[in-house]
Amino acid sequence: MALPEVLARIEAAARRAGREPAEVRLVAVTKGRSLAEIERHVLRYGDFPLGENRIQEARPKIAAWPERTWHFIGPLQRNKVRYLRPFRLVHSVDSLRLAEALAARAAREGYRPRILLEVNVAREPQKHGFDPSGVEAAVRAVRGLEPLELRGLMTMAPLAEDPEEVRWVFRELAAMARHLGLAELSMGMSGDYEVAVEEGATLVRVGRALFEG
Numbered sequence: 001m002a003l004p005e006v007l008a009r010i011e012a013a014a015r016r017a018g019r020e021p022a023e024v025r026l027v028a029v030t031k032g033r034s035l036a037e038i039e040r041h042v043l044r045y046g047d048f049p050l051g052e053n054r055i056q057e058a059r060p061k062i063a064a065w066p067e068r069t070w071h072f073i074g075p076l077q078r079n080k081v082r083y084l085r086p087f088r089l090v091h092s093v094d095s096l097r098l099a100e101a102l103a104a105r106a107a108r109e110g111y112r113p114r115i116l117l118e119v120n121v122a123r124e125p126q127k128h129g130f131d132p133s134g135v136e137a138a139v140r141a142v143r144g145l146e147p148l149e150l151r152g153l154m155t156m157a158p159l160a161e162d163p164e165e166v167r168w169v170f171r172e173l174a175a176m177a178r179h180l181g182l183a184e185l186s187m188g189m190s191g192d193y194e195v196a197v198e199e200g201a202t203l204v205r206v207g208r209a210l211f212e213g
Helices: 003-016 035-041 055-064 077-081 096-109 131-143 163-178 193-198
Strands: 025-029 051-052 070-072 089-093 114-118 150-156 184-186 203-206
Touching: 003 025, 003 193, 035 051, 035 055, 051 055, 055 070, 055 077, 077 096, 089 096, 089 150, 096 114, 096 131, 114 131, 114 193, 131 150, 150 163, 163 193, 184 203, 193 203
Parallel strands: 025 051, 025 203, 051 070, 070 089, 089 114, 114 150, 150 184
Antiparallel strands: none
């Protein structure tokens, strides 16, 4: 599958749900991919946000294409927040301590990070993120942290052969976001992004499907 086919599937999923396709943006996940692969499979098709989940891998790629829009999508240690300034959006703020560390660093550097809170909707023990029961309190706390700009929520659904099995995860996150007045929903990856779009995703993080074939 190539990027244009992924875009066509996103558009079709949005229309099935009665949504405008323009409401959904593709984040092309480039982790583990060489510069040549990214050029061939992503950049030739347009200016899409590029998603990375490791600081050390992202830095040379950002240096190669500083004009591109970069999103950070992976787990993050507090001592790495100093490297986040080049990223337009951080999807994976998974604790108040991390949010506080990022706010303190950004205040010193004079910039306003845009962030999403990661929610472990399925309560998988191996996954990062806020427990659903604590999301409302976390949102209140993070909204008080200057200069952070809280834009929405993110989740990773459990792996499933049939994406219908995890539809409830996306539906639950969308309901949380509506209740909290948050606009951005980062949910859906290569195996389940169409279901995520049907349930309200505004950002889908697709990697493997872009580089197949």
